[in-house]
Amino acid sequence: MDALVQILFFVVLLILGYFWGRYFEKRHYKSILRREKKTLNIPIVNFGAKQSLIDVQEAALFAGSVVISIDYFKMISAAFRNLVGGRVTVYESLLDRGRREALLRMKEDAIKWGANQILNVRLETATIGGSSGNNSGPGSIEVIAYGTGVK
Amino acid sequence: MNNKKEKNVILTTLEGVPGQTIMEHYGLVQGSTIRAKHIGKDIMASFKNIVGGELKGYTELLQESRKEALERMVEQATELGANAVVNIRFSTSSVAQGVAELFAYGTAVKVES
Amino acid sequence: MKYIPKKIPEGINVTSRHPLLNFAYLLGTVVAVSIFIFVVLGFVAEWLVIRVSPETETQIGDMLVQPALDKEITDDKRIQYIEELLNSLLIPGETTRLPLQVHLINNDVINAAITVGGHVLVHTALLETVKSENELALVLGHELGHFQAHDPLKSLGRSLVFLTVSSILGVGMSQSGGLPKIIPLTSELTNLNYSRIQERAADIYGFNRVVKHYGHGGHSLDFFERLAKGESKLQKVSQYFLTHPLSQDRINDLNAEAAKQGWKMEEEVTPLPQWLHCSNMKPCEQAE
Numbered sequence: 001m002d003a004l005v006q007i008l009f010f011v012v013l014l015i016l017g018y019f020w021g022r023y024f025e026k027r028h029y030k031s032i033l034r035r036e037k038k039t040l041n042i043p044i045v046n047f048g049a050k051q052s053l054i055d056v057q058e059a060a061l062f063a064g065s066v067v068i069s070i071d072y073f074k075m076i077s078a079a080f081r082n083l084v085g086g087r088v089t090v091y092e093s094l095l096d097r098g099r100r101e102a103l104l105r106m107k108e109d110a111i112k113w114g115a116n117q118i119l120n121v122r123l124e125t126a127t128i129g130g131s132s133g134n135n136s137g138p139g140s141i142e143v144i145a146y147g148t149g150v151k
Numbered sequence: 152m153n154n155k156k157e158k159n160v161i162l163t164t165l166e167g168v169p170g171q172t173i174m175e176h177y178g179l180v181q182g183s184t185i186r187a188k189h190i191g192k193d194i195m196a197s198f199k200n201i202v203g204g205e206l207k208g209y210t211e212l213l214q215e216s217r218k219e220a221l222e223r224m225v226e227q228a229t230e231l232g233a234n235a236v237v238n239i240r241f242s243t244s245s246v247a248q249g250v251a252e253l254f255a256y257g258t259a260v261k262v263e264s
Numbered sequence: 265m266k267y268i269p270k271k272i273p274e275g276i277n278v279t280s281r282h283p284l285l286n287f288a289y290l291l292g293t294v295v296a297v298s299i300f301i302f303v304v305l306g307f308v309a310e311w312l313v314i315r316v317s318p319e320t321e322t323q324i325g326d327m328l329v330q331p332a333l334d335k336e337i338t339d340d341k342r343i344q345y346i347e348e349l350l351n352s353l354l355i356p357g358e359t360t361r362l363p364l365q366v367h368l369i370n371n372d373v374i375n376a377a378i379t380v381g382g383h384v385l386v387h388t389a390l391l392e393t394v395k396s397e398n399e400l401a402l403v404l405g406h407e408l409g410h411f412q413a414h415d416p417l418k419s420l421g422r423s424l425v426f427l428t429v430s431s432i433l434g435v436g437m438s439q440s441g442g443l444p445k446i447i448p449l450t451s452e453l454t455n456l457n458y459s460r461i462q463e464r465a466a467d468i469y470g471f472n473r474v475v476k477h478y479g480h481g482g483h484s485l486d487f488f489e490r491l492a493k494g495e496s497k498l499q500k501v502s503q504y505f506l507t508h509p510l511s512q513d514r515i516n517d518l519n520a521e522a523a524k525q526g527w528k529m530e531e532e533v534t535p536l537p538q539w540l541h542c543s544n545m546k547p548c549e550q551a552e
């Protein structure tokens with residue numbers, strides 16, 4: 001009986017995670033695509049020490065960051081994947097969303113300032129611990145994108 | 152993360168400041184802050200862990216902390232007499248469960264146009 | 265250098281495979297592999313476990329039986345009676361690999377069981393429910409059949425394999441997320457789970473011995489029939505139903521076996537001693 005309740009709880013969480021997670025993801029991607037299209041005209045350029053600095057008036061640091069949580073369905077899928085091995089496809093979209101969102105936030109910030117180019121952008125990903133108490137692996141990821149806006 | 156209020160210290164991820172020449176190098180400056188998440192945000196987060204989506208509370212918390220790390224780095228730089236920090240990098244590492252260190256570092260320089 | 269804005273196409277960094285398909289594949293693989301491991305290791309464990317020496321079996325049994333002996337009644341003449349009945353079911357001159365020990369347990373759930381190490385557990389409720397010695401003999405014979413087939417040991421071996429496999433799965437899972445503990449693992453060790461085949465074999469064995477002892481199989485099935493019809497207080501026999509999925513099929517099987525062997529089924533009933541029915545509330549000496 002106890003086991004039955006647990007299984008039921010598990011399945012409910014799984015279904016909840018799947019539908020809500022997918023809904024959020026779809027919505028997020030829609031917003032990402034729209035904003036990426038809007039900001040496409042501002043180039044992001046990484047260049048090395050041998051290239052000479054471009055001739056501009058002003059430069060400033062811009063950073064964009066986002067913390068995205070995994071959903072229960074993704075978590076369980078990854079747990080199974082952990083036993084089988086191979087590509088964890090459910091996490092791919094999570095990290096992809098995080099990176100693009102962080103880049104966009106940085107870009108939008110820089111555009112507001114009046115940047116016409118963003119130079120030497122760096123990206124970093126970190127995991128933020130899971131929900132309180134139990135240290136049950138990665139609960140969410142933080143992505144930060146930062147670079148120099150010039151005008 | 153605007154540089155205007157920080158006593159006009161120019162911050163950049165480039166090797167130099169565009170339109171200006173580096174006159175003096177003062178070496179590496181760094182700023183760090185160690186933060187713990189708090190329980191209120193944690194409850195929201197554990198709910199979000201089921202349905203997914205952005206954790207706005209955490210995003211803001213980390214942005215704030217990163218800003219603090221950057222401010223500390225700038226403080227070091229101004230103490231040295233620099234008016235710019237070039238080649239800035241950020242890094243995040245979790246020190247313990249629920250505790251993260253946000254770290255910023257760069258090279259303090261004096262630039263002149 | 266001219267900048268030409270271009271959109272990067274989707275689906276390069278993100279696999280477009282449907283998450284549900286992915287999940288089904290993972291679930292299927294994990295379940296299939298664990299069932300395979302479970303079955304293979306289960307057979308290995310059974311094979312190993314019946315090669316355990318009687319001394320070791322006694323030690324394991326003594327350890328495992330302890331929690332069940334909470335409400336054991338000692339110093340009661342019913343124990344001696346059950347012991348004698350049990351021994352009478354053995355073929356003259358036959359010895360079991362271990363001496364069988366009868367434990368009478370004060371419990372109002374109708375049940376009887378045999379554990380590793382030859383501990384025969386008889387609940388008082390069973391003694392209050394049986395109406396003839398023939399009925400009781402068949403229950404005891406059935407348990408004797410389990411013992412002779414090493415069934416409790418095999419069950420233990422399988423439980424150990426089950427524990428191992430599920431804890432390996434648990435460790436693998438706990439890396440990221442962790443499944444709920446679907447099966448209460450600790451209770452698994454002392455639970456006796458027999459397959460239908462094992463139950464049938466024990467039935468036939470017990471029935472055979474009852475017929476050898478009384479010269480006929482008459483009335484020995486009455487108890488099972490009453491249980492199957494649900495005549496007894498059902499809520500109390502639920503435990504017996506759980507461990508021994510009893511159905512009309514089994515009774516039919518035994519009747520068919522009797523017909524095949526030409527055993528007589530219509531003979532005189534052997535009564536139980538009067539004092540066996542006395543409840544625990546009043547000591548048996550008074551009832552005499």
Ligand SMILES: [Zn+2]
Pocket residue numbers: 406410458463466508
């Ligand atoms: Zn049985």
